Amino acid sequence: xxxxxxxxxKRMSKVLAVIVSxxxxxxxxxxxxxxxxxxSSGKKSEIYILNFGDYMAEEAIxxxxxxxxxxxxxxxxxxxxxxxxxxxxxxKYDVICISDYCxxxxxxxxxxxxxxxxKIPNLSNINKGKLELLSVCDPGNKYAVPYFCGSMGIFFNKxxxxxxxxxxxxxxxxxxNPELKGELLMQSSVRDLYTVALKMHGFSVNSTxxxxxxxxxxDFIKQKPYVQGYMTDQIKEKMLSGEAAIAPITSGDVQYVxxxxxxxxxxxxxxxEGTQMFIxxxxxxxNAEHVDSAHKFIDYMCxxxxxxxxxxxxxxxTVNDKTPDEEFLFMKQKEGAFVDYSNGNYELERDVADAIRxxxxxxxxxxxx
Numbered sequence: 001x002x003x004x005x006x007x008x009x010k011r012m013s014k015v016l017a018v019i020v021s022x023x024x025x026x027x028x029x030x031x032x033x034x035x036x037x038x039x040s041s042g043k044k045s046e047i048y049i050l051n052f053g054d055y056m057a058e059e060a061i062x063x064x065x066x067x068x069x070x071x072x073x074x075x076x077x078x079x080x081x082x083x084x085x086x087x088x089x090x091x092k093y094d095v096i097c098i099s100d101y102c103x104x105x106x107x108x109x110x111x112x113x114x115x116x117x118x119k120i121p122n123l124s125n126i127n128k129g130k131l132e133l134l135s136v137c138d139p140g141n142k143y144a145v146p147y148f149c150g151s152m153g154i155f156f157n158k159x160x161x162x163x164x165x166x167x168x169x170x171x172x173x174x175x176x177n178p179e180l181k182g183e184l185l186m187q188s189s190v191r192d193l194y195t196v197a198l199k200m201h202g203f204s205v206n207s208t209x210x211x212x213x214x215x216x217x218x219d220f221i222k223q224k225p226y227v228q229g230y231m232t233d234q235i236k237e238k239m240l241s242g243e244a245a246i247a248p249i250t251s252g253d254v255q256y257v258x259x260x261x262x263x264x265x266x267x268x269x270x271x272x273e274g275t276q277m278f279i280x281x282x283x284x285x286x287n288a289e290h291v292d293s294a295h296k297f298i299d300y301m302c303x304x305x306x307x308x309x310x311x312x313x314x315x316x317x318t319v320n321d322k323t324p325d326e327e328f329l330f331m332k333q334k335e336g337a338f339v340d341y342s343n344g345n346y347e348l349e350r351d352v353a354d355a356i357r358x359x360x361x362x363x364x365x366x367x368x369x
Contacts, residue, residue, distance in 0.1 A: 093288065101206075104350060106283070148318065168269070195248070210355070249268075277346040311323055
């Protein structure tokens with residue numbers, strides 16, 4: 001399948017998703033007599049969601065509101081590290097989407113409440129292997145329901161590197177090449193940033209060793225003169241617009257650029273030293289005020305049609321067994337725009353507990369240098 005066909009397929013799929021959504025809306029309105037659910041006082045139900053930026057199709061929210069009468073309020077964030085201080089400050093969200101290691105950390109701080117799986121019948125759609133993998137951070141799968149998973153690698157513009165006469169990367173060390181000056185973007189999420197240098201040195205992405213992290217910090221300080229900027233969500237847009245030539249990036253963002261810009265121009269490489277992998281999941285904070293609505297929302301997100309809609313929009317690997325994603329996630333492999341040098345060396349992110357201060361202190365040193 002060529003990229004043009006893939007882009008058209010995505011557009012067609014979105015159109016079909018809207019049609020399906022419309023049918024679902026109509027059915028729900030008929031079944032409830034055309035009125036939205038409301039409390040006994042006549043006030044409509046609400047739900048407050050905290051989510052990664054650009055991580056859910058707007059149509060999915062619209063259909064949920066129409067089907068349930070629950071008004072969705074969604075706030076966005078860029079990095080997991082932003083979430084815990086927000087929740088600890090007393091901010092009340094009913095559902096949050098966070099990554100594996102952040103789940104583990106929030107559990108250690110007693111910030112999450114158990115999910116009543118009897119209220120999540122669509123949980124049966126979620127891949128058992130992904131549930132088992134997430135159970136490393138959420139023992140017994142009591143507090144989190146998987147949403148997407150992915151990994152990180154190096155993404156680059158082939159034409160730009162050719163013009164610069166820079167060889168295509170195969171190693172994380174290739175991101176420390178002075179010839180990339182002005183064309184290199186780096187992650188502002190500290191765990192993603194430090195994955196680059198940790199794996200380059202053969203350390204674990206979950207290192208809690210201050211000496212190892214200090215070594216990485218010094219590497220990044222030396223690299224900084226070549227770096228155009230540190231960011232997260234904006235990387236894909238800058239790569240697509242041609243404002244940068246190369247960056248460490250997560251797999252879902254790669255899909256977005258492929259579908260918009262084509263694989264002839266770009267390539268995604270998983271370096272030979274290996275990389276991180278992650279699972280993002282829905283959780284209910286302990287101080288949530290609309291717990292019933294939270295369960296309805298999580299169950300809705302596990303539904304086959306909704307999972308498909310979100311997978312097509314977001315581009316990360318779906319965890320829903322009833323939502324095939326070959327057309328999207330394996331397009332890069334079919335098009336020869338994906339190279340995996342890692343020999344299967346993918347390491348799940350874990351909570352580093354109090355050692356997170358070594359990461360954040362190091363990042364502050366980098367920014368101040």
